[in-house]
Amino acid sequence: MERLIFEYSRAGRRAHTLPDAPSVDFGWPERQALRLPEVSEIDVVRHYTRLSRQNYGVDNGFYPLGSCTMKYNPKVNEKFAEKFAGRNPQEADSANQDLLSKLYATERMLCQVFGYARFTLQPAAGAHGEFTGLLIIRAYHRDRGDARRTKILVPDAAHGTNPASCTLAGFQQVSIKSLQGGVDIADLKKHLDDTVAGLMLTNPNTLGLFEKNILQIADLVHTAGGLLYYDGANANATMGIAKPAAMGFDVCHINLHKTFSTPHGGGGPGAGPVGVSAALVPYLPCPVLDFAPEDGGHYYFNYALPKSIGQVHSFYGNVGVLLKAYAYLRIQGSAGLKKASALAVLNANYLKARLQKVYDIPYPRYCQHEFVISVQNFKKQYGVTAADIAKRLMDYGYHPPTVYFPLIVPECLMLEPTETEAKEELDAFCDALLQIAEEVRTNPALVKSAPHSTIIGRPDEVRAVKEPDLNYFNSLGVFSAYTR
Amino acid sequence: MAYLPHTESDIQEMLRVIGVQSIADLLGDVPASLRAEGLEEFGSVSEMELMAELDSSPGGQKDAPDTFCGAGRYDHFIPAVVPLLAGRSEFYTAYTPYQPEISQGTLTAIYEFQSMLCELTGLAIANASLYDGATALAEAVNMAVSTTGRREYVVVNLLSPNYRAVLATSLAPRQITEQKEITAQTAAVIFNLPDFHGLLSDWQPALNQAKASGALLIVCADPLLLSVLEPPRADIIVGEAQPLGNPQNFGGPALGYLAARQDFLRQMPGRIVGRTVDSKGRRSFVLTMQTREQHIRREKATSNICSNQALCALRAVIHMSYLGRSGLQTVAKLCKAHTDYAKQKLGGLPGFAVEQGEHFRDFVLHCPLSVKKLNIGLALTDKCLLLSVTEKNTRQQIDLLAEKLRGLGEAA
Incomplete structure (x- = not known):
């Protein structure tokens, strides 16, 4: 078994070669204790190398994890994105035209593949995209003066994030039954009234089946005044086969870490851009990335969006991930x-x-x-x-x-x-x-x-819950001088 | 075609085993009208052409610029071991560690990350990370709302406008609102360490006010600063851990962290790794307390979050292991020393002024000229810059900036 990094610690050992710390005054008491490991560089290198060998990635072998699209992660993606890693997001747009042009092109290519008017690249993950998309649906109905639409319909086969996102976005989720591997149309009809804001659907669904009745479903929901949200978890089966926009979905998110080959990173970071039809463009999160053709052209972040749902990320999302998807889109065509x-x-x-x-x-x-x-x-x-x-x-x-x-x-x-x-x-x-x-x-x-x-072997997950041990220092019974 | 290993004979053999003539025969469930539409076409490039774009794109920066721009993301020294170890593809091409027997690498590293964040914050529990500091703060307010049953939050010192915007977007749909006064309806009092302008101030009054009204104290803290200062006695500490071994990435991926008192475990959002034993009694790590999460609780989950920033957290834990206490404290002190020097140097220029107080990295410079088009730091107003210095900004760089600004000031 590999030890924890803390267990390699020996007082006085150090890896870094930084200069001596200057004497400064923070105007506030400095802390005495901070029990980070005291280790040499070779300790760090061997420890994390050994840990890497206890992991299984796509590069280790076949990874048929349903709904997660564990496709190969091209190495050029990493090299390409790395070139922009040092950029600060507060710099003027004029200093980042090269980077912004790549992001803009990424948005355009996503529009071309999925059939939407625009995409926001801000959401940092699929679930974050769902939340963003649902806020857009909410803003659309409210802008029309229709605040009664408080329900979102979600099939019982949906990913757990769908109902959870509904709650966070202030909606009540209503579960719709499945029938023969698709949405039960009779059950759907029962729930369609003027309190329905929309329907969330994955297509192909989580059984891997294309929703045969999709055009009828879209028609029913639209006739009832609701919108359709596309959970793009399974978008890898749609490119060139059927555009979500043509299926009738008004809003969609796409997981770039699934369909567009960016690595999953052991649980993140991902990216969950959200596409919308023309009618929903005014509600996109602030800012959107725009292009002004004057004077040879200029990319800029547009904050003048009076109907926007607001900002969903501290900057413009996981740009480092977006650039990897750009590289993949360009090489694939x-x-x-x-x-x-x-x-x-x-x-x-x-x-x-x-x-x-x-x-x-x-x-x-x-x-x-x-x-x-x-x-x-x-x-x-x-x-x-x-x-x-x-x-x-x-x-x-x-x-x-x-x-x-x-x-x-x-x-x-x-x-x-x-x-x-x-x-x-x-x-x-x-x-x-x-x-x-x-x-x-x-x-x-x-x-x-x-x-x-x-x-x-199989870990005892019950014990992990019954006797939670989430922090090495607590497990030692040696709380920090500061722990509460 | 790139990344597609099928030969034509593979395809024919596979179709034969399935019992169809063509791939189109497999798509019978897709309405013909949709099939016909396809996608809008665009071309492809070779790897060589793609990489050449990096050198030929106009309007970019050749290298990390000397612009003293921070304001939420910071240019810190990252030791060579960090990208090299985190770049091992067993880490970065893995999925979420739902299968612990073949994911001990990620799980162990996250447990170490949680432990180090607990140590830095002086709190008993920390999660496996969140999207960024802003969304982590929104999640912390959610925790305060579900704990207190109240629906208001109050920010007592200057919060980043981006964070404020994300809070409003995330919380308003459930009628959780920002208010100016702390009252019996306040769920959370939010204190920033340092504030958006880099100012360090005392959190004790905020703690007293929170306690007096039965609200929780949430501190949004820079983790580097926590390595040198006594941690605030907050209920929840959140923030942006990008300065720990992660590049600025034009704002993302970033690394939101969230630590809390032990009794908030059931309200905590996001993934949590715990220690247990395997079938033979060996120490093992697993994702735990999953009944809080969306894949089990669905609409009743504490959050909709389904990922963490695992790779960024891995970079942070390698970074903290490498620097240790002495290294992190040295970086924090160098930042402070450089901030002090820059304030003294730039604030002393004729017509320029800085604000009073102790600042960490960021500080406001009032200028006698319009600064909007300078691209030095973040222009807060026409004559007001938010500058940022780290351990990487040498005195020489600061002196050069001072000379440049002196010239611009004189010309104005």
């Missing part, structure tokens, strides 16, 4: 994006076709970029759960698929191979899953106690 979505659909259907002889596929239609399998039969017969299968995959060298989501399918695993995996990789993964199915029948205990080859 529209033809590359189109091919990426088509191959994402091909890969998912290939995986599904190879697995369906052994695994139960609750919705056997052709899927889009991902699909769901259920191992409820394994559970009934052998006591082996979806989590067990997931853990056993680690022993075969894979990152497991998403488990237990969507909530409407029991014992499910959700697989999204993405387009950046070759056929051989998919074949090897299928072989592993088929082998595991065989193990379930012949040696279920082996699967139930997996993983066997990882640095740790």
Whole structure:
């Protein structure tokens, strides 16, 4: 086991080569104790190198994590974005024309792919984009003098962020039932009245199925006076196949860390730009990035937006991430994006076709970029759960698929191979899953106690909650002189 | 095509196994009218052409400029080990560590990050990070609202206008509003350390007022400053941790942090890593207290947040490990010494003036000329600049700035 960095500490050891501290007066008592590690440079380097080896990234291997689109993260993205890392956001626009031109071009390309009039690049993540989009819907209705619209309809298969974002944006969320892998139209109709502000939908949905009735759904919601919000979590299946704007969605967010290949970073930073139709442009967050064609052209941040919902980030969002997406968009071009979505659909259907002889596929239609399998039969017969299968995959060298989501399918695993995996990789993964199915029948205990080859076995998550230990110093029982 | 490994024969073989003629056959659920529309076309470039754009784009800066611009993001020294270690792709190409058996690297680093933030703030718990300082402050107000059942907040010293705008956008939809007076309706008293103009002041009066009215004290603190000063006795401390090992990134990605007293654990937003043991009793780290979060609680969650700034937090924890107490305190003291020197030097120029008090990094310079088009620091008004100095701004740079401003002042 790798120690914690604090456990390498030896009094008097140091890594840095800074000059001696000057004597200064802060006009305030200086603190005495600060228990940061006292370590040498080699301690830091070896510790974090060892920790990196206890992680599994896309660069380590296949990562079929459904709804997360773990595609390859091109290295040129990193190199490209790095060039702008030193820029301060308070500098005059005139000193950053090169950077602003890239951001503007990113916005234009997103508009071209998804069919929107404009995008704001400010939201720092998908959930942040949802919140922003819902505030835009709220502002739209209020601007029309219609403050009664307080409800947002959300299908029961939706990501958990959807209902949570509704609450934060001051809406009441109302759950809509699913039927045969899509929205239950009868249930939707029951809820459509003049208190409905909008409907949030993921399409393809979280089962990986394209919502066949999307045009009818959009028509119903619009006729009732509501707007449609597109959760772009699954946008990797849409490029060149169907524009969310053409499906009838008025507002959408796109996860650049999914569809546009920026790395997930072990949980962030991401970016969640929000696109809107022409009617909603006045409500975009402040500022928007505009272009004035006079005098050879000039990019500038426009704050003169009287109907704007306001600012959602301290500056213009995760620019470092936006630049990586720019690099990807430029290198792919529209033809590359189109091919990426088509191959994402091909890969998912290939995986599904190879697995369906052994695994139960609750919705056997052709899927889009991902699909769901259920191992409820394994559970009934052998006591082996979806989590067990997931853990056993680690022993075969894979990152497991998403488990237990969507909530409407029991014992499910959700697989999204993405387009950046070759056929051989998919074949090897299928072989592993088929082998595991065989193990379930012949040696279920082996699967139930997996993983066997990882640095740790299954952690005791109940204990983590019952006896929370969130801070090394508390766990030592040695509180700081200042801790309350 | 880039990043797409399929050969034509792969595609044909895969279609054969699926049992269709073409990929289009898989898209039968998509209405034909949508299929026909496709996307608007644009071209592609090679990697070589893309990188060449960096040198040919007009209107940019060649290198980090000498502009003394801070005001929320700061140009600090970042040791070489920080980008090199955080740039290991096992870290940056990983997803959120939902599978702890193959994510101990990220989980351990976040636990260390939480621990160091607790130590800096003097508070018992910290989360795994939030988008930026502004959204972290909004989340802290949410915590105060859910704890006190009140819906007002009061800011007692100068808050960044950007933070104020984000608070208003985030909180107004639920009728949580900023007020001027602390009353029995106040959920949170917000104190800035330092304030937007770099001024350091005493948080004790804010604590007394918060206590007297039953409100929580939220301090929005620069973490570097916390390395040298006694931490304020706040209920919640939040802020922007970009100065810890992260570049300015034109404002983002940034690194919001949030630390709180132990009893606010259930109200805390965002991811939290905890220590436990595995099936063989070995020390292990996991994402924990997840019943607060959106994927479990849905509309009743403490927040909608579904990510953290893990990679930025990793940079911060490597940075803090490398610098340690002596390094962080040295950086903070160099910043203060350079601020003092710049204030004395620039404030002494004929026609120029600085404000009284102790300042950290940022300070206001009143100028005898219009400063809007100078691009030196942030122009607050026509004749008023917010300048910022860090440990990287040498006396020589400050002297050069003084000469430049003296000339401009004389010409005006």
